[in-house]
Amino acid sequence: MALRVYNTATRHKDDFEPLEPGKVRMYVCGVTVYDVCHIGHARAYVAFDVIQRYLRWSGYDVTYVRNFTDVDDKIIARANEKGIPVTELTDRFIAEFHEDMDALGVQRADIEPRVTDHIPDIVETVKRIVENGHGYVEGGDVYYDITSYPAYLALSGRKLDDMVAGASERVEAETVKHHPMDFALWKASKPGEPAWDSPWGPGRPGWHIECSTMSSKYLGDVFDIHGGGQDLIFPHHENERAQSWAASGKEFVRYWCHNGFVNVSGEKMAKSLKNFFTIKDVLKQFHPESLRYFLLTTHYRSPINFTQSGIEEAENRVEYLYETACAARTFLGKVNAQPAPDELESIRARFRKAMDDDFNTAAALGGLADDARSLNEALALKGKGPEKSARVATLNAAILEQGKVLGLCQRDMDETRATCQAFKVRRKGLDSKVIDGLVIQRNEARAARDFAAADAVRDRLMKMGVQVMDTPEGTRWKVI
RNA sequence: GGCGCCAUAGCCAAGUGGUUAAGGCAGGGGUCUGCAAAACCUCCAUCCCCGGUUCGACUCCGGGUGGCGCCUCCA
Structure with a gap:
């Protein structure tokens, strides 16, 4: 090919x-x-x-x-x-x-x-x-x-x-x-x-x-x-x-x-139509990688329609990829694992097939989504067995390698996730200090086993667009 | 008027002359969870219309309809 x-x-x-x-x-x-x-x-x-x-x-x-x-x-x-x-x-x-x-x-x-x-x-x-x-x-x-x-x-x-x-x-x-x-x-x-x-x-x-x-x-x-x-x-x-x-x-x-x-809005962008966006306009509201990801979701020769929901969706995907990569990094820090060459090569072949077809980034992104899902699937397996470790290592390496070609997943992971969240907090007009306070309130109620009160706070946060997540490492929250 | 592009599920978007038509979002059902969420599993299309070519077309050709772009500065 x-x-x-x-x-x-x-x-x-x-x-x-x-x-x-x-x-x-x-x-x-x-x-x-x-x-x-x-x-x-x-x-x-x-x-x-x-x-x-x-x-x-x-x-x-x-x-x-x-x-x-x-x-x-x-x-x-x-x-x-x-x-x-x-x-x-x-x-x-x-x-x-x-x-x-x-x-x-x-x-x-x-x-x-x-x-x-x-x-x-x-x-x-x-x-x-x-x-x-x-x-x-x-x-x-x-x-x-x-x-x-x-x-x-x-x-x-x-x-x-x-x-x-x-x-x-x-x-x-x-x-x-x-x-x-x-x-x-x-x-x-x-x-x-x-x-x-x-x-x-x-x-x-x-x-x-x-x-x-x-x-x-x-x-x-x-x-x-x-x-x-x-x-x-x-x-x-x-x-x-x-x-x-x-x-x-x-x-x-x-x-x-x-x-x-x-x-x-389905029409050519033009200053006279008042549908004109500079890059800086967009970067005030969204993480730059969201715009990059969005632009790669459509083949480069086709028209692409810039919409609020389109770039929001792209930003969610960027967060998902970085969260996945973070989870893999955490796991791989605890085990000694190497990617499986054969499997890595077969993923490369799929990527190459997409990109060799007139640089089809949309198809490549489809493959990347499969890999990320598979990586999370592997991470969800119990234990630290060699099979799981190799699989995680392989998929992680594959994602980072494809990402390097697409210009995605190359940034500091924690910083990127935090920045995406900061943009969302700002877009929704929220205050992270207020959210932190409510999360503490909820955890105090949970500690007292007053689940009715805890759930009331959780629902209140949900209405604000904030999702709480109880993890083994403590409670996290995320603007959705 | 001339030239060209596009039409795939509720939305976005790949793809193929005949095996299961990627992937994402949304939605339904699960696993997990005090409840949730995240994550994962699972379900969810016959491809604008009409002709033609072909054993067989969503995929090729012709016509139609609809949308868009260029012909002037423009990524």
């Missing part, structure tokens, strides 16, 4: 064969840094984080590049709005991006290039495209001549005539472009805008060219995986493909991977 990857360019799952055996070069379009990230960004970068982790786990030597676009119209507009320098704005949102991604357990890419650090490279690429007869200069602008590229629109599967018809409905009266669909490789800068010297005068890169340039710089003219959100298929990736081909004469990407959208 080999890895199969859905390729947007071919519109079906293809067997994955990297350019160089054992080596994967992948590029994912990063953020344009003019605002904080929303949960759609979270989805994209969690998805490709898992892909990257899985490829490494599978034995590939991975080079992962994810850029920062730190110069563009929106950035300039936002900086002007705020009256601050562009670099102050972009530095700030790069830091915010890292903060959010670190919280979600998204690993840093191997290389995270910034556009403004690569202007000379970009100028070179534009020059090469023009020299090769695929670009033209108009004033201080440079445009890509789409009619020079026969395969234009092959990636997105569109027809030029339809595109032109659609575009003509929008206002674009005065243009120097030779064809309405031609796009800018280099833009002459207006006064006050960031500008760099170029053979065409002071200007800045067009959108798209930075990814063509930086991907080839770090990964070569041809590389394996290029990822991003589905919205980037057109125009961004279509244009990148045209540029890279024009510069190198080669088809630059072997597998195009695009993640689906996050919807809210």
